[in-house]
Amino acid sequence: MPVREKNKLHLLVTSAYPNSVAGFRGDLIRACVAAGSQVTVLSATAEPEVEHQIRSLKCEFHPYSIKRNAINVSSDLKTLGELKTAYRELSPDIILAYTIKPIIWGGIAARKVPNARFFALVTGLGYAFQGTSLKRRLLNGLVTWLYRFALRGSEGVIFQNRDNRDLFVRHNIVAAEKCHVVNGSGVNVASFSKAALPAGPAHFLVIARLLGEKGIREYCRAAEIVKRQYPDCIFSVVGPKDPSPDGINIEEINQWHQNNTIVYHGATSDVQPFIKSCHVYTLPSYHEGMPRTVLESMAMGRPILTTDVVGCRETVEPGVNGQLVPKGDAEALALKMIWFIENRDQWQAMGDASRKIAEEKFDVHKVNQQMLKILGIGQITPVVD
Numbered sequence: 352m353p354v355r356e357k358n359k360l361h362l363l364v365t366s367a368y369p370n371s372v373a374g375f376r377g378d379l380i381r382a383c384v385a386a387g388s389q390v391t392v393l394s395a396t397a398e399p400e401v402e403h404q405i406r407s408l409k410c411e412f413h414p415y416s417i418k419r420n421a422i423n424v425s426s427d428l429k430t431l432g433e434l435k436t437a438y439r440e441l442s443p444d445i446i447l448a449y450t451i452k453p454i455i456w457g458g459i460a461a462r463k464v465p466n467a468r469f470f471a472l473v474t475g476l477g478y479a480f481q482g483t484s485l486k487r488r489l490l491n492g493l494v495t496w497l498y499r500f501a502l503r504g505s506e507g508v509i510f511q512n513r514d515n516r517d518l519f520v521r522h523n524i525v526a527a528e529k530c531h532v533v534n535g536s537g538v539n540v541a542s543f544s545k546a547a548l549p550a551g552p553a554h555f556l557v558i559a560r561l562l563g564e565k566g567i568r569e570y571c572r573a574a575e576i577v578k579r580q581y582p583d584c585i586f587s588v589v590g591p592k593d594p595s596p597d598g599i600n601i602e603e604i605n606q607w608h609q610n611n612t613i614v615y616h617g618a619t620s621d622v623q624p625f626i627k628s629c630h631v632y633t634l635p636s637y638h639e640g641m642p643r644t645v646l647e648s649m650a651m652g653r654p655i656l657t658t659d660v661v662g663c664r665e666t667v668e669p670g671v672n673g674q675l676v677p678k679g680d681a682e683a684l685a686l687k688m689i690w691f692i693e694n695r696d697q698w699q700a701m702g703d704a705s706r707k708i709a710e711e712k713f714d715v716h717k718v719n720q721q722m723l724k725i726l727g728i729g730q731i732t733p734v735v736d
Contacts, residue, residue, distance in 0.1 A: 359389040360728060363441060364410075365434070365448040365457045367419045369397035373404040374620075375536055375643060376449075380408045382719040386729040393437055393453075395419070413437060417452055419595075427456065434460035443467050445726055449474055451494065458501030468506045470726060473515055474536070475640035475662065499524045507725055511535045511640035514661040531725050534665075535641025537715030543650035545706050546627045548699060552583040553692045555656070556629035558622055558644040559636070560593040566635025566658065567599055571607045572681035573635075577688045578612065584692065589625050591618035626651045630698060631691050637678045639663050649709040654701035656687055666713075672704035 362383055366372055372380075372392055383390050390410035395417050397405065405412045415433040418426045430452065438446065438460050446464075448457035449472035461469040502508060502525045509531045510516040520527045555574070559565035567588065574586035592601055608615040619625065622644060626632065632648035632655055639662030645655055649666065655673030657663040667673040674690065676683045691698070723729055 359387060360445065361389045361391070361441070361443045362445045362447060362726070362728065363438070363443040364390060364392045365446060365453040366392065366394040367417050367450050367453050369394040369401050369405065369412075369414075373401075373408065377408055378537065378539055378715045379719050379722055380410055382716075382723060383726075383728055384409045386723060388728050391441060391443070393434070413441070417456075419450075419452065427452070431456045431460060435463055438464045438467065445470065445728070447472060447726065455494075455497045455501040458503075458505055462504050468727070469504060470507045470509060471502060471505055472509045472511075473519070473640065474511055476515055476518070476638060495522055495524060502529075505529060507531055509533060509722070509725060512662050512665055515640065531721075533718050533721045533725075534713050535646060535662075535718065536643055537718030538643070538646035538650045538709055538713050539715045540650045540706075540710050540713075543623065543626075543647050543709075545650070545652040545702075548630055548652070548702060549628060552585060553581065553631070553688075553695070554585040554587065554629045555631050555633050555688060555691075556587045556589070556625055556648075557633045557635070558589045558619075558625065559634065560590050561599040561601070561604060562593050562595065562597045563599055564597050564637040565590075566637060566678065566684075567604075569635045569679060569681040569684055570633060571613055573685040573688055574607075575612045576682065576685035577692070580689065581692055584688075586613045587616060587625065587629065588613050589616045589619055589622065622647060623651070626653060629653065631656050631673075631688075633657065633684075633688075634663060635676070635678070635684055636660065636663055641665065646709060646713050649705035649713070652702035652706045654691065654698055655705060656684075656691065666708075668704070668708070672701050672708055 380390050391413055392405050392410055393413050393415055396414040402412050415437060417430045434456055446461050446467055446469045448454045454471040458469055461467050507529050508525045513532055516530045516532055519525050557570050561567060577584055604615050607613045626648050632653045634642055634645055634657045636658055638660055641662050645666045655667050657667060658678040659675040660678050664675060667675055669675050674687045676687050
């Protein structure tokens with residue numbers, strides 16, 4: 352168990368997926384450490400190299416039991432119990448939890464920690480808030496109630512877009528005065544530097560977990576349509592399998608790959624080579640908080656083709672740095688892909704505009720300044736026994 356450092360504000364970052372910590376929260380953790388805070392990351396058990404990446408951020412790492420994609424009473428109660436124990440023993444000043452289970456169980460556990468200030472970072476609404484089937488409606492009702500109960504004692508709830516904030520307020524999950532909105536997780540525009548557009552046939556790219564609601568199937572069907580007219584075009588898919596109920600079977604992806612409709616590259620820990628090799632970054636997602644891969648592609652100077660949905664639409668000025676299409680519409684997606692192919696002369700200007708928007712709106716240092724201000728880091732004196 353990490354030891355509490357005297358005279359330092361102690362921040363616990365509670366996550367479910369350790370592999371995302373360094374990539375998605377690394378800059379924020381570094382900013383908190385630079386501001387003089389002690390940071391401890393709580394997440395599921397990590398592979399040694401992943402734990403090393405997290406500790407290299409100059410923070411401590413503490414594993415706990417959590418199953419990200421399953422509703423299981425016994426395992427969820429175990430998660431709650433371990434968080435209660437960890438919070439009590441670590442005695443934090445601030446707890447920042449993100450993604451659904453850390454927010455819900457962390458919010459409940461935080462009530463037992465004297466003087467701890469609990470913040471939730473809502474990075475997207477996910478599976479429970481999508482769809483109209485009976486199963487989805489029942490799940491939505493349960494999750495809404497759990498969120499409402501868990502966030503009752505929170506000091507603040509941070510959203511990555513206004514639509515998600517408005518939904519939480521409209522459903523009385525959290526009071527409006529507790530809400531904050533930031534521009535996603537931001538992107539390090541220095542690390543993701545602008546890259547020249549490559550030569551060769553039009554190359555589209557999607558980077559996402561293999562989920563139906565990431566629009567992977569629509570992307571593959573659109574690629575099939577476009578290839579009838581432009582057979583030399585390249586359609587790359589990068590991303591890991593996902594065990595959630597919405598996960599796409601790897602055999603389905605392999606079938607598209609074997610038919611030469613797409614090129615499936617598997618998972619990666621470094622997206623930059625793939626973004627450099629593409630001409631148009633594509634994300635046909637059904638919903639997002641703020642899509643990190645889109646921000647990274649914008650920083651690297653790529654036109655964006657994405658859906659006109661919550662989280663995605665905030666990244667595109669249509670006709671300026673990219674195009675928007677309706678969700679779930681492979682034909683509309685194919686038409687916009689053909690537009691890009693036939694208007695190659697606009698790629699450079701759109702890529703330049705993407706980079707400018709990334710610098711002005713989504714620079715991670717600007718986002719982190721907002722985050723530190725919301726959390727009160729650098730402004731509040733730690734409570735020391």
